[in-house]
Amino acid sequence: MRIEDDAPEWVSVAADGQLVAEPNRDVAPGVYPINVITDNGERGTILVEVAAPVSDADRVTAEYKESFVQAGRTNSSRRPVATIDRDGVKYAKQPLPAGTTFSVSTANGTVDPETGVVTVNAPLSMAAGETIVVGVDIRYPDGTTEKVTAQFVVDAAEQSEFYHPAYKEGLGAQAGRTVVVPVLEDSVPEDGQYELFPQDRDDDWDVSIDPETGAVTATAPEEGAKDISVPVTVLYSDGTTSDREETDPETGERKKVPTVFAHISAVEGPTLATDSTSGADYGTPFFDADGNIRIFPNGSLPQGATFQQDGLTALPVEVDPNTGAITIKVPQDAPAGANFDIPLKITLPDGSVQEIRVPVATKSEAADQVVAWRPIKVTESGTPTQVKPTAAPAGATYALAASFDTPGWQASVDPVSGAIIVNRVGTDEDPQAALVPVVVTFADGSQRVVEVPATAVRGTAALTEVDYPRATINAGQSATLRPSVSHGTFSLVKTVPGLRTVIDPSTGELTITSFDSTVPGLREIPVQVTFADSSHLVTSARVEVKTTSGADTYTEGIKLDDVTVIGRPETTSRYTLPVPPHAADRAFSLGEFSVPGWNVTLDEVNGVLEVQVPAGTRGVRQAIPLNVAFADGTVGTFNAVVEVDNAGVAEGSSQSSAGSSTPSPWVWALAVLGLLGTVCKVLYDNREQVLQFLAGWM
Known part of the structure; x- marks a missing residue:
């Protein structure tokens, strides 16, 4: 079979005699009659229907593979690829049709309009793992469009770009003295390492660096000290350093130059000791698990200060010469509440000396x-x-x-x-x-x-x-x-x-x-x-x-009765307070008491109450509140009631008692016997008159 000459050029006959129609995308849709002649000379017509073509957007699916970009850097994606559908068969990872163009729909990136390669610049502040998504508009050759996204995963920035190390400014040393210049903590990572940048120096300063903290220690020369800048290299955990590479203008070779410096001044003026007095102070003593008293210094002293005991003390004392920590060995028979001072001499790095005394007590609430x-x-x-x-x-x-x-x-x-x-x-x-x-x-x-x-x-x-x-x-x-x-x-x-x-x-x-x-x-x-x-x-x-009586505390289990004190105007009455069981050392203290003219004092060591009643006071009962502390830390209260009778007392007189000032029963008994004796003597001396009186009365 063959085709007549007027047939479209996109129609042909295969070797097996089948009619093959391959219209391109420009052929208009419709029904096309094709005239054919068979091998035996017969003529015929075959109708070929051409349908409308499938749009590029429907048959092509574009995508971007995930890309990466380092914070603070710029990077580009690979070209987009497509999955193309041809007669139901999908072909993956294909180039996009020729003539496809690209543009971005977001402001966080750029795109090559012909290749589709997307470029982004990741901010230095972005954290590792964050993403940048760029929207891309694709226009295919047939005019149809598609929207896709290109995603970039952010890698951590180089630490040398993220951190900007800096040293504390304004520090210096006098001739022959030492200064320590620390690095500012917020300017470096915790795991950074430090070393001095190699250089030829002729300033006669003795300089070293702590590789862990970065602190620069510098000792000024005895004469001719000048300000210096010490170059430092910071080594980061990601393998980068703070040094920068640049080209030597003379040799043309690449070389490293430092970017971090510790600036140190040659100081003329007061010594370090004049600025260290605020550091010569100690905190509150405390007891450790062995019953020893421990005290540590407060504030700050120059590095290199040393401590030593400078005199005798009531108890054995150990002083750490480097830290100033004090340990007092307290024996079991040490007196409770004993107070004493520890004399210390503090020698500062410049040779000046401070002498202080640290107060210590052997008993506290902590016990x-x-x-x-x-x-x-x-x-x-x-x-x-x-x-x-x-x-x-x-x-x-x-x-x-x-x-x-x-x-x-x-x-x-x-x-x-x-x-x-x-x-x-x-x-x-x-x-x-x-x-x-x-x-x-x-x-x-x-x-x-x-x-x-x-x-x-x-x-x-x-x-x-x-x-x-x-x-x-x-x-x-x-x-x-x-x-x-x-x-x-x-x-x-x-x-x-x-x-x-x-x-x-x-x-x-x-x-x-x-x-x-x-x-x-x-x-x-x-x-x-x-x-x-x-x-x-x-x-x-x-x-x-609980207590022996079943109370939760000593205060609940012990009844505290008020005591009575006999007082007289312008007289000082002394009363020894009865000590209840389980009372603490120095158990008694005065409560709140403020009555005009009354003078009340308490000897807390011996538990003796002294009360002076103002002149003109008669026939009153005045309560004085008292507190008593127990060994379990609780506190009870009771009153000392001062009874003032109507009798007067000569000016300047006083009385005291070892217990209650109320007369005892023996005093009353002696008084009654004395009165009876007086009555009997009067009756005996006037016996005749009494007998006459009785005879007349009977």
């Missing part, structure tokens, strides 16, 4: 208040554990002691609530247990260090809860507590003041005995439980100790 935490269990998975105090004095604040340095352990303390957060982050080589030292600051400013045991548990210990029931006993009584489990070996972690504790290692049965003198309050008794797989944990038994 009597009860504060405790239950033992802390931490799993080896690295999950932090929080424990709040089981007994917390009102007004106390808390802090983690600076001495905590157990390898593989982390701890923090909430300053208000006292909650401890502990986490074990170490390896198997690090300790499985730690003591967390908490500095407790009481309302009166005194301090005490409480060590809270923390244990990393595994195996059976990690899956087992061991509890003891809570017990309440009176002072002088005993209680026996049994744990919630019995499979394990039990042992006591430490002794608890005021209690005698005995534990059965096989069953965990715990016998607790308090003494008659045990101060009321809550006690935590830590117990270690070791299981068959060698895992162990620390739990605690909680015991509430």
